[in-house]
Amino acid sequence: MSFSFTNPTPDNEPTFSFTRPDPTTLDERLQAIADMAHETLRLVAELRRQINT
Secondary structure, three states, X not given: OEEXXXXXXXXXXXXXXXEOOOHXXXXXXXXXXXXXXXXXXXXXXXXXHHHHO
């Protein structure tokens, strides 16, 4: 989440504009993180199998 000043004027309090990330981009990022986590867990399991044999 980010924010910025909008239309600041010397005699008035600045107003704020809050923006959220694009849900599509956020979903893609979360999916990429989940994919990396699954791959990491798969590699750890494979390493454990190799160590235990």
